[in-house]
Amino acid sequence: MTANMAPKMSEAFTPPYAPALTGKESFSYAMWKFMRNPIEGFGPRAYSQDITTANSLGVRLHVITAPELMHDVLSRQAEKFPKAPIDGRIFSTAMKEGLLSVEGGQWKRQRRVLAPIFRPALLSAMAPMITQSIEAFTSRIGQGAQVELREAMSDLTFDVLAKALLGNAEGVERASLHKAMQRGLDSVGTIRPDDLLPLPKGTPRPISPAGYLAIRRVKKAADTLIAQRKRHPQDDLVGLLTGATDPHSGKPLSAREQRDNLTGFFIAGHETTALTLCWALYLLGRVPTIQERVLSEVKAAYPGGAIPHDCLSNLPLTRAVIDETQRLFPPAALMGRQCAQDTQIGGRDIVKGDILTLAIYVMHRREAFWSKPKLFDPDRFLENPSLNAKGSAFMPFGGGPRICVAAGFARMEAMMALATIIRDFKVEVADNVYPRPKLTVTLRPEGGIPARLTRRN
Numbered sequence: 001m002t003a004n005m006a007p008k009m010s011e012a013f014t015p016p017y018a019p020a021l022t023g024k025e026s027f028s029y030a031m032w033k034f035m036r037n038p039i040e041g042f043g044p045r046a047y048s049q050d051i052t053t054a055n056s057l058g059v060r061l062h063v064i065t066a067p068e069l070m071h072d073v074l075s076r077q078a079e080k081f082p083k084a085p086i087d088g089r090i091f092s093t094a095m096k097e098g099l100l101s102v103e104g105g106q107w108k109r110q111r112r113v114l115a116p117i118f119r120p121a122l123l124s125a126m127a128p129m130i131t132q133s134i135e136a137f138t139s140r141i142g143q144g145a146q147v148e149l150r151e152a153m154s155d156l157t158f159d160v161l162a163k164a165l166l167g168n169a170e171g172v173e174r175a176s177l178h179k180a181m182q183r184g185l186d187s188v189g190t191i192r193p194d195d196l197l198p199l200p201k202g203t204p205r206p207i208s209p210a211g212y213l214a215i216r217r218v219k220k221a222a223d224t225l226i227a228q229r230k231r232h233p234q235d236d237l238v239g240l241l242t243g244a245t246d247p248h249s250g251k252p253l254s255a256r257e258q259r260d261n262l263t264g265f266f267i268a269g270h271e272t273t274a275l276t277l278c279w280a281l282y283l284l285g286r287v288p289t290i291q292e293r294v295l296s297e298v299k300a301a302y303p304g305g306a307i308p309h310d311c312l313s314n315l316p317l318t319r320a321v322i323d324e325t326q327r328l329f330p331p332a333a334l335m336g337r338q339c340a341q342d343t344q345i346g347g348r349d350i351v352k353g354d355i356l357t358l359a360i361y362v363m364h365r366r367e368a369f370w371s372k373p374k375l376f377d378p379d380r381f382l383e384n385p386s387l388n389a390k391g392s393a394f395m396p397f398g399g400g401p402r403i404c405v406a407a408g409f410a411r412m413e414a415m416m417a418l419a420t421i422i423r424d425f426k427v428e429v430a431d432n433v434y435p436r437p438k439l440t441v442t443l444r445p446e447g448g449i450p451a452r453l454t455r456r457n
């Protein structure tokens with residue numbers, strides 16, 4: 001019997017979740033909930049209807065929670081739905097000219113230039129750096145160390161990107177850059193009352209002086225790195241970024257675009273994977289029977305040494321744990337779009353200027369698409385592979401042409417790290433640790449997650 005076929009002994013564990021509103025609250029109370037923690041701002045209709053429409057501060061807002069309709073917005077009618085102004089306002093401070101923020105022809109050109117960077121060859125080239133970072137992390141942990149999982153996983157994934165992006169960069173100090181990155185993200189990621197107003201595109205968004213300085217620090221580091229890589233070409237991620245050209249015109253990205261994309265890779269690329277790992281370790285710490293099954297699976301396939309980057313097909317249960325973690329705690333829990341041309345979605349009229357919230361968090365928990373959606377049950381992905389197929393109600397990396405450009409890289413890193421940590425350490429989380437999932441730009445455990453990691457022999 002292989003490890004993933006072991007008898008199912010999962011304890012029924014309901015991880016923390018955002019309770020739906022009752023639907024009887026006043027509008028101002030619902031807005032207040034949304035401002036404090038956007039995933040707590042959805043009522044029962046969002047959990048039972050594919051599309052829900054409301055008027056908010058003079059804007060028509062549609063909440064979409066069904067795969068078919070998301071597909072319509074993100075793929076079939078993508079040209080009519082650029083990103084919502086709130087996305088632009090949040091990201092423009094740090095990466096206005098980066099892939100995450102740009103639209104239209106500029107987006108198409110940048111995607112053509114950048115997508116090949118994340119091709120499979122890069123994944124195998126990056127694997128040794130990921131292994132080094134995982135080894136550095138595991139050797140830092142003592143016999144029975146008490147760690148805070150969000151911070152520990154953020155250190156680990158930042159280290160991976162730092163290896164890939166910084167190399168031996170002179171004049172860039174990693175620890176202070178990591179701090180600046182986090183401070184900048186905290187500052188731009190906090191929703192402000194004016195974010196909900198129908199302000200014209202391009203209206204500047206004030207941020208705290210500390211946040212501003214932190215972002216300036218990150219941009220300066222990116223400029224330094226790019227300048228160094230131009231002087232000393234290398235085949236790492238920065239080298240690939242500065243050397244990449246548009247297959248149509250043969251031209252590279254502009255200096256500003258290169259800098260903003262580098263900043264974007266740092267910001268989008270370490271916190272999201274760190275949170276996937278942090279929540280996955282939390283879930284395995286709370287459900288030891290599943291942790292034991294993952295351990296058997298990994299030990300059978302890779303008894304020692306580095307876990308290879310192409311481990312995915314040999315570790316189906318580990319993969320299912322990552323999928324189930326991203327279902328319950330999608331790091332990018334909501335996506336925003338604005339209608340640029342009158343149309344229909346799900347039979348409903350959508351007019352120019354309307355805002356669409358693609359509520360991935362809610363869709364991942366709707367009873368119409370998932371059986372017992374509140375339970376942690378990775379076996380659902382093993383028993384029903386169609387849950388992971390294109391067009392399903394599982395979309396942690398978004399969809400359509402703007403799907404996460406680095407999904408393969410993120411999945412590889414998460415697999416290698418989770419498999420190594422579980423093979424080499426027993427993870428224990430106390431029964432009373434039940435952190436509220438709180439959405440800033442990403443879905444974090446409020447107050448962090450204390451855990452004990454004990455080395456296995």
Ligand code: HEM
Binds near residue numbers: 268269330401402405
């Ligand atoms: C678990 C990890 C990750 C998750 C869950 C995630 C999720 C997402 C999602 C949902 C989108 C689509 C946003 C939208 O359409 O509004 C996106 C786009 C993007 N992601 Fe990721 N991401 C992850 C890791 C990464 C990493 C490691 C990088 C870079 C090193 C990255 C870079 C980007 C970029 C540049 C885009 C914009 C793509 C475009 O608009 O064409 N992401 N990501």
